[in-house]
Amino acid sequence: MSAQSAVRTSAARAYPAPARPRPEQSPAPRLLLVRAPQTTRTRVPFVLACMAILAGALLSALLLNTQMAQGSYEQHRLANELGKLDQDQKDLGAELDRRAAPAQLAQAAQGLGMVPADGTGWVTLSDGTVQGAPAPAGAGG
Known part of the structure; x- marks a missing residue:
């Protein structure tokens, strides 16, 4: 240590500390042991709710699959x-x-008692005359 630093430390010790007003000292606070609150909640309702949701999901999946x-x-x-x-x-x-074929229709008509027409004719409506060579059915036969 140098002489100069020794002088500084001794000079620092020579000065008294400034006077500050000290706060009034109160008695030390008493610390009390506080117990943790007892937990009254259980996990049973939560577990039951989860199981109910799971059962509902499985049941709905089963019903949907069945449908x-x-x-x-x-x-x-x-x-x-x-x-x-x-x-x-x-x-x-x-x-x-098959039934609409001409041969089938002719056979069905004969079965009903129909006969083929011998000639064809038509009526002119303006003057009421018959044209062509109509003959009664079955007369030419």
Whole structure:
């Protein structure tokens, strides 16, 4: 240590500390032990609510899956019925075409007692005359 620093430290010690008013000293505060509040809440309602939500979600998924499967079966049944009806329509159309053939119509007419016409004629409405060579049915036969 140098002589100069020794003088400074001794000079610093020589001066008294400035007088400051000291606050009145109060007695030290008493510290008390505080216990943590006892938790009265349990997790049971929360767990039950979560389980109810989960059960509801699973039940709704099951019901939705069941409804979709039932809808699929109904769609399959209706598709089969539509196929049968389509086939029936085609069969009836073919039967109609067969019965509308000229030979079939002539045979059906004879079965009903009809006879073929011998000649054709037509009436002129302006003067009421008959033209052509009409003959009574079955007379030429």
